[in-house]
Amino acid sequence: MSQPKILSSPSINKKLLDKKCELSSRFTFFENKLKQLTDAERGKLSGIARLSLDQLSTGIQNNSVTPLEVLHAFQSKVIEIQKNSGNSGICEFISEAEDEARQLTENPRSDDKKSPLYGIPVSVKELLSIRGYDCTIGLIKLIGQPKSEDCVVIRVLRKAGAVPFVLTATSQLALTTNGFNPIFGNMHNPVSEKHEPGGSSTGEGLLICQGGSPVGIGTDLLGSIRIPSAFCGICGFKPTATRISTIGVVDLDPRNVLPPFRVAVGPMGKRVVDLVRVMQVLFESSMFDMDPIVPPIPFKSDVYEAKDRKSLVIGYYDTIDDPSIAQTVPSVRRAVARAVEIVKNAGHHVIPFSPPRPLDALQLILRAVNPDGGQTALRLLSNEPLSDQTQAMRSAVTVPDGLRGLLDGMVRNHVGAPAAWAKMMQKLNRPRDLLEVMHQLRVYQREFLQSMEQTGHIDVLICPVWAYPAYEKNTPSFYSNPPMIYTGLYNALDFPAGSVPLGQVTREDVEQSKELAKEHGKAKDRYHEHLLTMQSESFGLPLAVQVVGKPYQDEMVLRLMHEIQIGSELNKR
Incomplete structure (x- = not known):
């Protein structure tokens, strides 16, 4: 280290x-x-x-x-x-x-x-x-x-x-x-x-x-x-x-x-x-x-306790399918598929779902939690020991606004689009910019709920917690930060959400990541080639899925988490 x-x-x-x-x-x-x-x-x-x-x-x-x-x-x-x-x-x-x-x-x-x-x-x-x-x-x-x-x-x-x-x-x-x-x-x-x-x-x-x-x-x-x-x-x-x-x-x-x-x-x-x-x-x-x-x-x-409704409509996705978003690895997709199978066998109706406008959502998230462009973090980190992640955070804050677009272009070319965050983390200088982000977050929340309804009257979602299992120490922030959208999305929406364990990474998962890395390399997708190559040491690491509900439906989320955990344990026997 x-x-x-x-x-x-x-x-x-x-x-x-x-x-x-x-x-x-x-x-x-x-x-x-x-x-x-x-x-x-x-x-x-x-x-x-x-x-x-x-x-x-x-x-x-x-x-x-x-x-x-x-x-x-x-x-x-x-x-x-x-x-x-x-x-x-x-x-x-x-x-x-x-x-x-x-x-x-x-x-x-x-x-x-x-x-x-x-x-x-x-x-x-x-x-x-x-x-x-x-x-x-x-x-x-x-x-x-x-x-x-x-x-x-x-x-x-x-x-x-x-x-x-x-x-x-x-x-x-x-x-x-x-x-x-x-x-x-x-x-x-x-x-x-x-x-x-x-x-x-x-x-x-x-x-x-x-x-x-x-x-x-x-x-x-x-x-x-x-x-x-x-x-x-x-x-x-x-x-x-x-x-x-x-x-x-x-x-x-x-x-x-x-x-x-x-x-x-x-x-x-x-x-x-x-x-x-x-x-x-x-x-x-x-x-x-x-x-x-x-x-x-x-x-x-x-x-x-499911006294009011025995069967739920459950939407699911195993990755956020956008070229500018970090894609999930095979082990994570398998965990989602396993959770979907468990709830389907329990009598629930399951349908695919895609989060609307994920890249726009990511931009709103980064601006909402960083409206001062990182100045608070910069002040707090002064005269402190820094890790590679906090050093990268400190360096990103000091990039002049006029160079952020240029930096993003360089990152896209040499690392990959999912790591190009500099422009999205720019300081909001005017009061109207702050108000606009707040307004757009409310608009997005309504749009997301409407999408759940139009897709099939969805009650709960099953999806990844993160794009991959635990990452190795010294992983560059280009790869350790972008998967944040998988969890941060539901903070932006203020939806109740939980993580429930679902087995471990298998050798087959590792082998599939290795083969997919070759395919992404041939396609000149350096970002996901590297992300998949990172999985070579992931055998045995814990896997999990995320369960998400609508605002104030916390108990429904906990119910489904419990059903998934019990179903997973029964499958082991």
């Missing part, structure tokens, strides 16, 4: 050193505390950490395990992962978790007041503010600025008896899909050290995949829950953004993202039912009281 570019500053270096010393001290404290356990106690905790969320909840309800034992089980598992690989994805332990779990153990609530998350340790992405803890987003300059209060989501979880027990790391700036983090350590894919884990909810993907947390909370602006979930082989769900409060969720600059774009908060876990348990707790009256802006829509159990 190439060394990060260091923009050194004495104060930056001291901040980093002090933080690392603090983290080491806290880690040692928890490690020493758990060393005091007997062998019998350790054996019991090891067994507890292997239980599913529902099994843990049942155990707490029937008093076969206590919230304190469950907390110690997962603290021990985190320490084990970190000591063995240094790749746990954590920032730091939350010290208050011990007292919270002890209180729940010694003064349990009556059974009718116990939520599905009562006594359950929950890992939390660093972007969700917790009183007394930093939110650095991988920036050393933000060390030593602890938050003064909990965000609404944390308050709701604690009220329900959940125990936030560890903060997890993000990719730098929470804007990249690699594992670079100069504060908490660089992260790699848990399946393959050669590959990236996805981002920006990177730490959540790593920790949950390795059994270090029963369930976690991430955030998603362009795919930050779904991408690491897909790369690490777990489940992740981005709700309709307005259904969960974002008060206290850290944003780089909330003025720098145009509506209807907004950060969405959502769950990550090994099973879809784990995500459902979190949503059942969050879609609850206490959140609506704490943030009256959130529509007071409780969890719709009848929709999730």
Whole structure:
């Protein structure tokens, strides 16, 4: 792996050193505390950490395990992962978790007041503010600025008896899909050290995949829950953004993202039912009281349990068929085909679907999340260690507007059309330009919904999460960034969307990519020739599909995700 570019500053270096010393001290404290356990106690905790969320909840309800034992089980598992690989994805332990779990153990609530998350340790992405803890987003300059209060989501979880027990790391700036983090350590894919884990909810993907947390909370602006979930082989769900409060969720600059774009908060876990348990707790009256802006829509159990409609109309696509968009590789197309087969066998009606005007949508996405032309990112990255991705981002921002068209032309000729983004990332200088992008996003949302209706009254979509499985470290940003449209599209539309695992890359997938690379080479399509050649080391990596619904139909998306996961497991037997 190439060394990060260091923009050194004495104060930056001291901040980093002090933080690392603090983290080491806290880690040692928890490690020493758990060393005091007997062998019998350790054996019991090891067994507890292997239980599913529902099994843990049942155990707490029937008093076969206590919230304190469950907390110690997962603290021990985190320490084990970190000591063995240094790749746990954590920032730091939350010290208050011990007292919270002890209180729940010694003064349990009556059974009718116990939520599905009562006594359950929950890992939390660093972007969700917790009183007394930093939110650095991988920036050393933000060390030593602890938050003064909990965000609404944390308050709701604690009220329900959940125990936030560890903060997890993000990719730098929470804007990249690699594992670079100069504060908490660089992260790699848990399946393959050669590959990236996805981002920006990177730490959540790593920790949950390795059994270090029963369930976690991430955030998603362009795919930050779904991408690491897909790369690490777990489940992740981005709700309709307005259904969960974002008060206290850290944003780089909330003025720098145009509506209807907004950060969405959502769950990550090994099973879809784990995500459902979190949503059942969050879609609850206490959140609506704490943030009256959130529509007071409780969890719709009848929709999730298919009591209202047994059969759905499901649209699907296995690639976005446009020469200026990164095309999917064979393994991804096979995963979509498998998901379609599962839902068809379950009695649903399936029909092909094509997203309208995808290149126009990509341009709107890039302008909506980058209206200042990247100046906020440039300011935040000053005097920071940089990865190849953030260095490329920094370089792109500094290109003069008059040269962006010329740069795009050179990129098209030497790399390929999907990588030509410079013009689309140009700063919006006039107020009317900002208003026009906002207007066009609303127009596109209506057009997309109309297209779903006209194609065949589609309820839900099945499609790729990303153009390919987890990519190798040091992959140039020309190839690691363009697939963002597969997830970012549904942030632009504010559609609920989730990622559900569906097997692994096979040797046949790799061989097909190799043969297709030759065909694209003969056709002078350098971009996809290289993208397909990248798949040579992808054998065994997790595959996933994306399930997407209309706004506020979150429960329908979760229902279909659950059906796909169950169907996939039945097919293995």
